[in-house]
Amino acid sequence: MIRLTCKYAAPLMLLGAVTGVEIAMGTPTAHASVTPIVTPAQTVKNQKKLDTLFDKIDISKAFGVTDNYGSGTAATVKPDTYNHRQTYKLTKATALTNEFRHKTVILPKGSVVTGYADGNGNLTSLDNTTLSIKNQKKVFSRLGNWKYSFLMIKANGAAVKSYTRSTAFSYNSLASVPALPIKNNKAPHNGDERTRPFITVTADSQLVYHSKGTVYKETRYAKIKSFKRSHSTLTYYLSKPVSGVTTKKTKAGKTYRYKMTLKLGHIYQNDMIDSDPGEFNLSVKNGKQTFFLAFNDIAEDYVNSVTGYEPVTARYSKVAADYIQGLY
Structure with missing residues (x-):
């Protein structure tokens, strides 16, 4: 059996499996092998x-x-320059939603968050479990049991200001x-x-x-x-x-x-x-x-x-x- 090792959400199509071949499809490599060397x-x-x-x-x-x-x-x-551990401080109140986009919740200006950014100063999603307890209570009571929240507005500016303090929570903005x-x-x-x-x-x-x-x-x-x-x-x-x-x-x-x-x-x-x-x-x-x-x-x-x-x-x-x- 040939194992395709890849942790990306987008599925990869294996057209021809050859031991040790790298497949470049606009995403990072996948390695295929039959047995450990x-x-x-x-x-x-x-x-x-x-x-x-x-x-x-x-x-x-x-x-x-x-x-x-x-x-x-x-x-x-x-x-990847932007990963789920990057920390940011919101410069304005920001609207979040869950996967269904039926409900929203507002995080206040100054909230500290971690999440994925698009490279243009916008967050695409944030980790609910690293929010302050006060913000977590607000998010979970409104949006339900979700690991990540999504930003209601694509051009949200939520990743403009990095959180730079060294605390028990964050180190070097991570x-x-x-x-x-x-x-x-x-x-x-x-x-x-x-x-x-x-x-x-x-x-x-x-x-x-x-x-x-x-x-x-x-x-x-x-x-x-x-x-x-x-x-x-x-x-x-x-x-x-x-x-x-x-x-x-x-x-x-x-x-x-x-x-x-x-x-x-x-x-x-x-x-x-x-x-x-x-x-x-x-x-x-x-x-x-x-x-x-x-x-x-x-x-x-x-x-x-x-x-x-x-x-x-x-x-x-x-x-x-x-x-x-x-x-x-």
Whole structure:
């Protein structure tokens, strides 16, 4: 069985499947292969190599492993400049709607949002789960249970002003923890990250735990009273413990805080499906709890170019290496 590895919404038509061939159709490449290139004897060596390379990533930039290529041909494609983690501050009141466009809700001027932009200063969609709790309540009560909202007006100017403050929520105008799913003992199949319980940090610095990957309304959350960033560790001090998250009670002056730490862990593969190699993930440790980041095509190409699991052209190998090493 030939597996077509591609994470883009637009379907690709495979006209002739040849091992290792790249298909340029105005979208980023897809790689087709019959079996993994490496033998089982090589996997331990590759595991150490990958862990060494990905351990160098700054944890505040770690969500970059989930980024994708932008549109283009095989000769011109580059990483997408505008991704779902970009943060913006609205310069005017902005109307949102859901997929059905039957109802609207207005976010006030000054609201901080994350979402996809069109490159011309306009947002096309925004992530409801990273809004402030106040804005989330407004959106979910009006629009319903949706991960993303859509902008009512195409020329909305909502992506004109980047949010540049360094907070528990944002770092270098990128959301630090937009959606971090929980890993269980069974390696997930592709796409499982969308169904797992997950945590996120909101624009008003709340740590939210979502008990189901398909439930986006805020339920269990705590205020992040302070935080620390180092290259390898992200530490949050919460106002109260949050069920589902590993915390340690610590004294802070005359009161107590609940310390939560995130550290990068091992690279691991998803389940093998029909003898095809599964995709890769990066584990994120929180004490006894483990979360994970599912690699998208850039990180997948980097892994494949390093290990030889699947063939990658020289151009894509360089683009992927430059991008991932830029997260160091």
